[in-house]
Amino acid sequence: MGCETHALTPVRLSMVIGFKVMHTCDTIIATTRSNMPKITKERKDATKPTVIKASATKVCTICSDKKPTALQRCTTCKTSITCFKCVKGWIVGDGGIIDSTGKFVYSCPTCRAHLNISATMLQDSDVKTQLYKCFLQEVKNYKVDNARNMLSHNPWLATEQTSNNSPMCVAANNMHIPMLQLLSEYGATMFDKLEIGCMPPHATGRQLQP
């Protein structure tokens, strides 16, 4: 008999929670219910996931990798254990979100609590690209306050650019002075030239004339 709540077979379930004590399924359901995350103010604030050492008894709930290099456990529901590879995939997918303070966090795949993204993970190029995309969206949509909040956590976003775009270009194309001012406060200038040779006022696909 499996566990309906967890959609896990007893064997898989015992592997997931095997790092502590071998529970019966009923015990787990009782424990999980009492630990059910409550919608509180604290829950909205990002918490630091517990990083635990991997061993044969700890299995990633997403990929079922039995020998992951390292695992993270959600501190709210305490049941969601994920390996770093899957956490990255989750963040780069739709799991990475901007919280109310402008911080880039991810929601627990199981209970949706907001969890901090580690400094190491934030250095990953795919994760950075995802964060940059979120930032550019706020610039594009004239959301100065949101952009300011995001910059307070990740100032590098203001001067980041791809070969054919930059926040300054987007703000200049919008002719949005408050956004241009904000970006310049963080070191971006109207003279940041893109790889394609454009500068912000000319970035709508038109190259500067020689």
Ligand SMILES: [Zn+2]
């Ligand atoms: Zn995994």
Ligand SMILES: [Zn+2]
């Ligand atoms: Zn959780």
